[in-house]
Amino acid sequence: MDLKIRLALFASHFYFSISFPIQVNTEQSYEGVAFPESEEESVFSLILKSNKGSKTRLYEGDITPKRHRNAIVCPFNWCFWPKSSNGLVVIPYVISSSYTNEEKALIVGAIQEYETLTCIHFVDRTTETDYIYIEAGDSCWSYFGKVGGSQVVSVRKGGCMRKGIIQHELNHALGMLHEQNRNDRDKYVVISWQYISPGDFYHFKPTRANNLGLKYDYSSVMHYHRFAFSNTSGxxxxxxxxxxxxxxxxxxxxxNLDVAKINKLYKCVQCGKTLTAMNGKFESPLYPSHYPLLTDCAWIMIAPEGSKISLTILSFLLEDSFQCQHDCLVIYDRGTITARSEGKYCVNDIVPGFLSSGNSVLVQFHSDYFLQYFGFQAEYSFSKYEGSKERSVI
Structure with missing residues (x-):
């Protein structure tokens, strides 16, 4: 066997034997685990509920131990999905035909948010050997990073059919870890071992991963909920x-930090963020100075259920081009690129005030390789609608 291959196999075996030691109790059981109603809507509490009684052997609640990987520190970058020459990380995928059209639309919507906010692009598989297969399994789970071949991401019908859960499992497939298992987590959270059954201790084992120089994120979609694996109600x-x-x-x-971690892990050149505060402002990069060339940004505003979003462009000056083919600002109702565009603007267009039809809006900014201008600044606010009357949610 080639020496490099032998060294690689040794390094891989050594790392995973340290990071994921053999556990005495690896049977999948959530008997005695308390699920308080106050946490029932968090991503991980829903995952644990859906996985209760699952026949799939899982680690940390939703990761299959077969072919364990950690893409952030995996030897020789074997666990990264490859980056194309155009700067995109293209991941072929297939959605099981057992899902309804509505369920498929939910999965596609969750996937498209990656394309909006990162350089990760999920594309329909044709003949690719390595791809993600999203199946309606008996629970919610994934592998760590790229493992090769047909790689299952299990999204159970019913309990797993939430955007946050779908993205949680896809993040594992991209190589993202559970946030509270960072190696520096004890600086940020206290683990109450007295309320965790000894057989579940291994779910809370810190990992030796590189944290990418980004701060701890209590609001990460990858964070356990407050009562995860609690054996005592409340x-x-x-x-x-x-x-x-x-x-x-x-x-x-x-x-926002989930997005930042993906972009840093895969060296994406992206800007923008998810906006969930009740009101605020955002602007093109470097505003009021000239924005940079070859830039793509996206801002997704997500209001509480039953709310609508008011958007106002305060200042605006972009490069002139026929039908805004070069630099442009595009507004999408309902927060997805599959939704109807509400307008594409450039030059010094007067952008009309906009009120969403639902509780999400997507704004995209693009600049090409030629001219630079001052860009734009915008403000938004969320409003609650009761019948035909509007009232502020602030």
Whole structure:
């Protein structure tokens, strides 16, 4: 056997034997695990509920131990999905035909958010050997990173059919870890071992991963919820270290730091963020100075259910081009690129005020390789609608 191959296999075996030691109790069982109603809507609590009684052997609640990988520190970058010469990470995928059209649309919507906010592009598989197969299994789970061949991401019908859960499992497939298992987690959270059964201790084992120089994210879609694996109803197993009232775990989807970690891990050149504050402003890069060339940014505004979003462009000056083929600003209702575009603007267009039809809006900014201008600044606010009357949610 070639020496390089032998060394690679040794390094891989050595790392995984350290990071994922053999556990005495690896049987899948959630008997005695408390699921308080106050946490029932967080991503991980829903995952644990859906996985209760699953026949699939899982680690940390939703990761299959077969072919364990950690893409952030995997030897020789074997666990990364490859990057194309155009700067995109193209991942072929197939959605099981057992899903309904509505369920498929939900999965596609969750996938498209990656394309909007990162350089990860999921494309329909044709003949590719390595691809993700999203199947309606008996639970919610994934592998770590790229493992090769037909790689299952299990999204159970019913309990797993949430955008946040789908993105949680896809993040594992991209190589993202559970946030509270970072190697520096004890600076940010307290683990209450007295409320965790000994057989579940291994779910909370810190990993030796590179944290990418980004701060701890209590709101990550990859964070366990406060009562994860608790064996005593009402007793938290995870408590924020400096402020016990800080919310942890959520159900909506990718946080801004989740997006930043993906972009840093895959060296994506992206800008923009998810906006969930009740009101705020955002602007083109470097505003009011000239924006950079070859830039793509996206801002997704997500209001509470039953709310609508008011968007106003405060200032605007982009490169002139026929039908805005070069630099442009595009607004999409309902927060996805598959939705109808509400307008494409450039030059010094007067952008009309916009009110969403639902609780999400997507704004995309693009600049090409030629001219630079001052860009734009925008403000938004969320409003609650009751019948025909509008009232602020602030």
């Amino acid at each position: 007793k938290a197993t995870i408590t924020p270290f400096h402020d016990s009232t800080v919310p942890i775990g959520q159900r909506f989807g990718l946080s």
